[in-house]
Amino acid sequence: MRPVPAGPFGVTVASRPGELVQIDTTPLDVMAVLDDGVVGRVELTIALDLATRSICAAMLRPHGTKAVDASLLLARTLVPEPDEAWLVAGAGDGALADPARPFAGAGHPAGAGGGQAAPLV
Secondary structure (H helix, E strand, O other), X not given: OOOOOOOOOOOOOOOOOOOEEEEEEEEEEEEEEOOXXXXXXXEXXXXXXXXXOOEEEEEEXXXXXXXXXXXXXXXXXXXXXXXXXXXXXXXXXXXXXXXXXXXXXXXXXXXXXXXXXXXXX
């Protein structure tokens, strides 16, 4: 019997808050009235702290998430709103994003590593 190679997925462990943040986007099965009055579907993009399972930042966007939206989500994760300053625990060591198109490319820190944790500093 031939040995089976290791799969593409493994266990990722974060031991402290902000150590590893996962970013993902998904279309929602809801219809919303958009800014221009047209009814359409929206996508939810979220940044989740792996250690605490808390939501660092989230946004709804119509017609698909673009790379700039993912970058703004990352900025919202690292720089708190003035009235939400108590929610931020720290800057963290890296971000992990799926290899989808909005997160790919050298312009996005999480996408630069091709789905690997990339330094945020």
